[in-house]
Amino acid sequence: MKRVLIYIDQDAIEESLDLLEAAEQMYGADSYTAYGLSVGSACSRAEGIVDHLLVIDAEKMSSYDVQNITACIDELHGSYRFNAVLFPATLFGRMIAPRAAVRLRAGLVAEVTEVHHRGNDILLVRPAFSGRMLAGIITKGDGPVMMTVRNNTFTRRKRVRKDTEIHVVHPSCSSPPGVRLIEHRRKEAVQDIRESDVLVAGGGGVMRHIEQLEDLARELNGMTAASRRVVDSGRAPRHIQVGQSGKTVSPKLYIAIGISGSIQHAVGLKNAECIISVNSDPYAPICALADIVVIGDGMEFIQGLLKKIREHRTASSENGFPEAKEYRGNLPGNGGR
Amino acid sequence: MNIICLVKPVPDVENFSYDYEHHVLLRDRGYQIINPDDETAVSAAFDLKQQFPGSTVETLTMAPPGARPYLEDLIRRGVDRAVHISDPLFAGSDTYATSGVLAKFLMDQTYDIILSGTQTLDGGTAHIPAQVAELLGIQHISDVSRIDRIALEEQTATVNVESEDSLYTFEIDLPAVLGMAYSARNRLPYIPYDAINEEVGGKMKTVTNTDLGLERSRVGLTGSMTQVLRVEVHTYARKEILRVGTDDESIDQVYQFLEKRGFLQP
Numbered sequence: 001m002k003r004v005l006i007y008i009d010q011d012a013i014e015e016s017l018d019l020l021e022a023a024e025q026m027y028g029a030d031s032y033t034a035y036g037l038s039v040g041s042a043c044s045r046a047e048g049i050v051d052h053l054l055v056i057d058a059e060k061m062s063s064y065d066v067q068n069i070t071a072c073i074d075e076l077h078g079s080y081r082f083n084a085v086l087f088p089a090t091l092f093g094r095m096i097a098p099r100a101a102v103r104l105r106a107g108l109v110a111e112v113t114e115v116h117h118r119g120n121d122i123l124l125v126r127p128a129f130s131g132r133m134l135a136g137i138i139t140k141g142d143g144p145v146m147m148t149v150r151n152n153t154f155t156r157r158k159r160v161r162k163d164t165e166i167h168v169v170h171p172s173c174s175s176p177p178g179v180r181l182i183e184h185r186r187k188e189a190v191q192d193i194r195e196s197d198v199l200v201a202g203g204g205g206v207m208r209h210i211e212q213l214e215d216l217a218r219e220l221n222g223m224t225a226a227s228r229r230v231v232d233s234g235r236a237p238r239h240i241q242v243g244q245s246g247k248t249v250s251p252k253l254y255i256a257i258g259i260s261g262s263i264q265h266a267v268g269l270k271n272a273e274c275i276i277s278v279n280s281d282p283y284a285p286i287c288a289l290a291d292i293v294v295i296g297d298g299m300e301f302i303q304g305l306l307k308k309i310r311e312h313r314t315a316s317s318e319n320g321f322p323e324a325k326e327y328r329g330n331l332p333g334n335g336g337r
Numbered sequence: 338m339n340i341i342c343l344v345k346p347v348p349d350v351e352n353f354s355y356d357y358e359h360h361v362l363l364r365d366r367g368y369q370i371i372n373p374d375d376e377t378a379v380s381a382a383f384d385l386k387q388q389f390p391g392s393t394v395e396t397l398t399m400a401p402p403g404a405r406p407y408l409e410d411l412i413r414r415g416v417d418r419a420v421h422i423s424d425p426l427f428a429g430s431d432t433y434a435t436s437g438v439l440a441k442f443l444m445d446q447t448y449d450i451i452l453s454g455t456q457t458l459d460g461g462t463a464h465i466p467a468q469v470a471e472l473l474g475i476q477h478i479s480d481v482s483r484i485d486r487i488a489l490e491e492q493t494a495t496v497n498v499e500s501e502d503s504l505y506t507f508e509i510d511l512p513a514v515l516g517m518a519y520s521a522r523n524r525l526p527y528i529p530y531d532a533i534n535e536e537v538g539g540k541m542k543t544v545t546n547t548d549l550g551l552e553r554s555r556v557g558l559t560g561s562m563t564q565v566l567r568v569e570v571h572t573y574a575r576k577e578i579l580r581v582g583t584d585d586e587s588i589d590q591v592y593q594f595l596e597k598r599g600f601l602q603p
Contacts, residue, residue, distance in 0.1 A: 091500040095479050098467035107562035110462035136567030178476040178510040185504045221602055234521030253600050292591060296583035304588040
């Protein structure tokens with residue numbers, strides 16, 4: 001039996017447990033034992049899901065004390081000899097994993113998107129080079145296979161409930177924490193682009209006109225989104241960024257305006273149903289993903305389409321439905337839309 | 338205060354060279370920019386230098402010889418000293434091996450704070466700052482959006498950290514590695530006109546493995562814990578695509594498409 005350690009981030013418990021699917025793809029459902037590592041609390045949601053739950057006492061360690069958590073993972077590895085150690089790519093998962101890899105003298109692959117096999121090796125795939133390429137990577141040496149995985153990359157399948165054994169861990173290595181939390185505030189909940197059926201997304205090509213996308217988005221009952229380049233330039237907030245370093249979205253309609261579409265961006269729109277790409281470059285990579293490619297200026301497209309939509313609306317209101325929107329629900333024969 | 342910034346020149350993502358036979362990036366070609374997150378780090382260092390007169394800002398870079406002009410420009414932009422670690426033995430190092438080289442150099446340096454970008458545009462792993470900190474046995478925190486306060490007497494820094502859904506304020510013991518999140522507001526100043534051709538060689542230091550004395554087995558491809566076996570330049574699945582322009586007829590086609598799929602509000 002292989003032994004797989006999964007770091008459970010208290011702020012992303014379900015996402016952490018999804019990593020069991022990655023473990024399953026590495027070793028097969030019945031060929032590994034899952035160890036969950038939880039810092040601070042017993043994490044009841046992991047019970048029945050992992051075989052062993054290792055719990056570090058909250059009094060001994062806080063979940064942002066990365067140096068001590070790293071030392072503790074090292075100590076646990078000393079007793080359990082894990083074959084793989086997996087971390088969710090959360091703020092703290094991404095800080096602990098590299099430190100632990102140094103301690104364990106192990107190969108770490110960041111933000112893995114696929115697990116494959118090649119001979120006896122496990123081949124981990126990740127986008128690299130700003131998403132221009134996919135790299136297949138193996139780890140070397142005697143240490144465990146280590147990886148971080150972004151949210152929504154793997155989805156855990158329902159399995160028979162396991163009898164989880166809980167072990168309270170008493171780390172011998174704990175030093176006073178060198179990082180202390182002064183304040184923690186949740187950001188104000190903003191409307192999440194992941195929940196919108198329609199996204200109108202702008203890229204470098206329309207960077208200076210990003211607010212004009214809003215009109216089209218409103219007309220289509222959707223939200224605006226942006227590429228990394230736009231967000232990095234400070235012209236759009238980070239929470240509307242689509243792509244590898246932003247959010248993964250699955251809208252019914254994605255209109256990409258002035259976005260070239262590196263894999264990094266494409267990774268973020270894996271499950272979009274329809275894509276319309278508007279780009280002055282007919283060879284922009286995103287065009288190959290699209291249902292419709294509009295070759296031309298993004299602003300011209302938006303203005304043209306808005307005009308068309310409004311014309312049609314005026315035309316239909318002249319036909320005797322002055323406020324079609326309000327009346328529609330009460331009109332006969334309007335069902336089944 | 339001594340501030341060391343970890344800086345990496347990265348190839349322009351639009352224009353890179355990759356050796357498909359040996360699976361290594363040809364870093365000696367097509368250098369274009371200082372990694373944007375690292376630029377934020379150097380800019381934050383300049384801010385600290387203003388707050389603490391007498392401070393020095395030094396950059397540390399491991400890169401092939403071709404990186405030198407970019408480091409010289411950093412000096413012209415206000416960096417006090419640029420250290421360039423470069424040795425053919427280090428070619429092909431992954432993040433593990435690279436951290437080992439950087440940490441070996443840093444072990445003999447004095448510093449109050451190490452600033453770096455959280456991640457790079459090319460690799461994007463965010464491993465290096467954390468691994469350097471681990472090897473040096475010091476604290477590290479990433480995604481720092483602001484350095485709020487440095488208390489030199491207490492040897493602590495107060496920093497703001499931003500994740501997708503939270504804002505944190507942490508106090509961290511110094512020395513520490515702070516991984517800065519990219520900020521469009523923190524860009525480097527332009528090179529002053531009269532400094533464009535300034536001779537800065539005296540502020541450059543080149544370091545090779547003769548100076549560092551690392552075993553060959555610890556560096557380069559052999560010292561790496563990961564190996565790239567396969568690389569695909571992504572090609573997308575072909576499907577039927579409607580190609581149009583922005584003339585009236587084309588817009589009408591898009592309109593019909595949206596209407597047929599039920600995206601237009603009644």
